[in-house]
Amino acid sequence: SAVISQKPSRDICQRGTSLTIQCQVDSQVTMMFWYRQQPGQSLTLIATANQGSEATYESGFVIDKFPISRPNLTFSTLTVSNMSPEDSSIYLCSGSGHLNTEAFFGQGTRLTVV
Amino acid sequence: RKEVEQDPGPFNVPEGATVAFNCTYSNSASQSFFWYRQDCRKEPKLLMSVYSSGNEDGRFTAQLNRASQYISLLIRDSKLSDSATYLCVVNTNAGKSTFGDGTTLTVKP
Numbered sequence: 001s002a003v004i005s006q007k008p009s010r011d012i013c014q015r016g017t018s019l020t021i022q023c024q025v026d027s028q029v030t031m032m033f034w035y036r037q038q039p040g041q042s043l044t045l046i047a048t049a050n051q052g053s054e055a056t057y058e059s060g061f062v063i064d065k066f067p068i069s070r071p072n073l074t075f076s077t078l079t080v081s082n083m084s085p086e087d088s089s090i091y092l093c094s095g096s097g098h099l100n101t102e103a104f105f106g107q108g109t110r111l112t113v114v
Numbered sequence: 115r116k117e118v119e120q121d122p123g124p125f126n127v128p129e130g131a132t133v134a135f136n137c138t139y140s141n142s143a144s145q146s147f148f149w150y151r152q153d154c155r156k157e158p159k160l161l162m163s164v165y166s167s168g169n170e171d172g173r174f175t176a177q178l179n180r181a182s183q184y185i186s187l188l189i190r191d192s193k194l195s196d197s198a199t200y201l202c203v204v205n206t207n208a209g210k211s212t213f214g215d216g217t218t219l220t221v222k223p
Contacts, residue, residue, distance in 0.1 A: 031209045042201060042215040043158070092157055096209060100146040103203075103211050105157040 002027045006093055006106025013083055013113050020079045021109045023093035028073035030098055034066070037090040037108075049076040049093075083113045115140060120202050120214035128222055131192045135217045137185040137202030147178055149187045150201040152216065158201055161187075192221045 003026045013019050023032070032049040047055040047068055055068035070076040080087050090110050094103040120137045127133050139147075147164040162169065164176040164185050175188040185202055202214035 033210065043213045045210060045212070048210065094211070098209070100205055100209065102146075102148050102160045102163060104160065108157045110155075 002029060002095060002097075002104060004093060004095055004104060004106040006109060008109055009107060010110040011112070013111065015084050015113055017083055018079055018081045019083065019111060020077050021091055021093070022077050023075070023095075023106045025074045025095050029095035030073075031096045031103075032070060032076045033094045033103070034068060034076070034078045035092045035094065037092060039089075043092065046078070046091075049078075080111065083111075085113045087111065088113045116215075117141060117206070117212045118202055118204050118214040120217050122215055122217060124218040124220060126220045126222060127192055129192055129194060131221075132188065132190045133192060133219060134189075135187045135200055135202070135219075137187075137214055139183050139185070139202075139204045139212075141204070141206050141212075142183060144183075144204045144206050146205040147185050148203040148205075148211075149174075149176055149185075150203055150213075152199045152201055154198075158213075161200070189219075192219075194221050194223065197221045 005024045034046040035043040037043045045058050046061045047057040049068050049070040051070045067079045090108045092108045093106045096103040118139050149161040150158040151161045152158040164178045166178050168177045173190045177186045197220050199216040199218050201216045204212050
């Protein structure tokens with residue numbers, strides 16, 4: 001399986017600012033995804049990062065709030081824009097080689113908005 | 115109704131016990147199934163894939179019943195190190211993974 005390096009691992013940010021999270025995969029992957037995990041809860045899919053085109057967002061998530069880039073098959077970024085305390089969460093990226101194979105995850109970014 | 119439902123537990127068992135986790139999914143078109151393990155403050159990590167024929171990896175056995183849309187994980191001879199949250203994961207269309215809310219296991223000496 002591939003290895004995903006995600007950074008930053010944690011950050012404390014002021015409300016109204018933006019944070020960009022990066023994920024670098026050590027090999028090419030077909031699929032990349034971004035998730036959010038609230039404390040004590042499971043993972044919620046934010047969007048599918050599409051290589052060379054706009055991401056596909058899940059219900060409740062919009063591009064203006066969570067712009068995503070995926071310029072190639074090994075790299076993606078998620079920006080959390082105009083942050084509020086409600087955005088405090090763990091953000092995780094994942095990748096998989098094919099549609100029905102297992103996904104592997106970055107180490108997560110623990111975001112606190114104050 | 116959630117797409118993937120798990121018994122949230124928590125399960126508190128002594129070392130050496132056998133414990134079983136259950137999971138149901140609602141989308142009959144789901145293609146692939148997995149159990150992940152998540153330790154506190156860590157990312158989820160794949161424990162095992164789940165096949166219709168059932169599969170076993172050491173002390174862990176996973177079963178899939180497509181007709182009932184049911185997945186199970188059996189852990190035998192529990193170890194302290196098995197304490198974690200176990201996530202049932204179903205891949206629906208476009209390769210997206212839908213996660214259950216997780217079942218928390220604590221193995222006590």
